[in-house]
Amino acid sequence: MxxxxxxxxxxxxxxxxxxxxxxxxxxxxxxxxxxxxxxxxxxxxxxxxxxxxxxxxxxxxxxxxxxxxxxxxxxxxxxxxxxxxxxFVLMLALSWLYFQLDFDRSWLGAALLGVQAGVAALIVRAVHRIGEHVLVDGWLWAIAAGSAGAALAGISFWLALSVGGAVYALKRSGRRAIAVCLALAGATLGAGLALTMEPGAPSAFVEGAGKQPGDVAAWILFLAGFKTGLLTFGGAYTAIPFLRADSMRQGWMGDAQFLDGLALSGVLPAPLIIFSTFVGYVAGGPWGAVAITAGIFLPAFAFSLIFYDRLEAVLENVRLHALLEGVAAAVVGLIAVTAAQLAWGLLSDADQRLAVAAILLAALGAVYLWKSKLASPLILLAAGVAGVLAF
Structure with missing residues (x-):
């Protein structure tokens, strides 16, 4: 060929x-x-x-x-x-279109609100699905709970991932006492950091789409994508909390826009992680979209291209398996908190709360009951139609 x-x-x-x-x-x-x-x-x-x-x-x-x-x-x-x-091409085109249309005054805005509720349901189902495969013992459940607590307290996910991976690796190697001490030290450090932290500045984009994309430097977006690409254990849904953390902390976008990007990626022929292109476009325009996409896909290229002959041998190391399992459990906790925060944000408007909750619950039921490979895009499409009818 x-x-x-x-x-x-x-x-x-x-x-x-x-x-x-x-x-x-x-x-x-x-x-x-x-x-x-x-x-x-x-x-x-x-x-x-x-x-x-x-x-x-x-x-x-x-x-x-x-x-x-x-x-x-x-x-x-x-x-x-x-x-x-x-x-990538389709998401880039949709990102450009996102800033050309007045969503607030058209049926498209109502449709996107409905789709956002559908996306929240998909994330909840993803947490359950990933958790079933990852949280196979009490230690992993405890690591996930600790990671969730750290996320709620606003602690950097680096601490949760590092401690979670190291604790489970120590436990699997028979050093349970040291693992418990490390877990307690991590919890103490996290509590101390939470008490000394100051509230962050609110995002400039919290209310919805701006009239123009931001001007974040391409190299910053590339590094954000690269970091996320290195941490997406267990599927593309695990990229959500990392990109959301950067987006909210740096003021690139708010939850409404973030959910819009997830909604658009859910109906495209692409890995879900392509929503990063939308994040990059909102933060830094076309070059920002290219930069963050290149960063997030770079590890996926590099592992096979560089370590082609060594992958299976390297991953036979039991200690490495245990480390990755601990990290994966911590990521499950992060996704669970992200799902809860996104859903809560959708329900914050009292005038729309009942309709959004109804769409979210209906979508959640459909996600659990419908097993077709086309279920996700069709559920999002139906949620969009429900949004138009409701809003």
Whole structure:
């Protein structure tokens, strides 16, 4: 296969990447494993297990890895670009359109409010789904609860992730007493930091869309994306609390806009993490969108392109597994708090509270009962229609 043909092959996958990572991985398996025999089913399963441990969107990382098997590092780069390009272009176009229309005075604003409620329901379901696989013992539940408490207190997630990973690694190595002491030290440090912190400045964008994108420097957005890309353990939903923390702390955007970005990404053929393009556009315009997208996808490219021959050997280290499991548990706590805060923000307007709550609960019921790979985009579409009717 030529490099051009390889790029077009994965560009096609990118155009059909609806339904989230499960549907995307199923598409790759059906066409490349079962029909075209690029790789054996057993090897694909082992590769998928490795990619799920690493940070980053696993479907995209699979594309990079398979492209590299076909045509080396350049093939991996082209395969990854082909898979992400349709979603990036569409999100960039929607981000531009977001600032061209007056949402507050049109039915689009009502539709987006309904979709925001649907997005909140999807995040709640994601917390449950991720938690089922990650929180498999009492220690991990305790780490998640501690991380949630730190987030509510406004403590940097770096402390929660570091302590959570180290505590569980110590526990798995048989050093339970040291693990308990470290957990208590982390809790004490977190409480001390919470008592000395001053309230942050309110976001300039809290009320909704500004008339123009912000002017945040591209390199700042690139670093924010890169940091998020390194911390997205367990799927794209884990990127939400990290980008939201930066967005709110730096005043780039408020929760309403943040939910708008998640809503738009939920109906595109792309990894959910493509909502970062919207965040970058709101904060820094077109170049900001490019910068944050490059940063957030860089780890997904790098792990396969640099460590192609060593991934499985490195990840056989049991201590590393335990460290990553502790970090993943802390991330579950962060997502849970983020979901609660976003939902609470939606319910803060007394005039709209009942209608928003009704849409959120209906969407939540549909998310749990409807198992189709197209469930997420169709639920968001229905939530948008309900928003138009209600508001």
């Amino acid at each position: 030529s490099l051009a043909a390889l790029f077009l092959r994965f560009l096609k996958f990118g155009m059909l990447a609806f339904g989230g990572p499960v549907a995307q991985i199923a598409l790759l398996r059906r066409e490349l494993v079962e029909e075209e025999r690029w790789i054996s089913s057993a090897r694909f399963n082992r590769l998928l297990a490795v990619m799920q441990i690493l940070p980053g969107p696993e479907a995209h990382e699979l594309c990079v890895h398979l492209g590299m098997r076909a045509r080396g590092r350049l093939g991996g780069l082209l395969a990854g670009l082909g898979f992400m390009l349709p979603g």
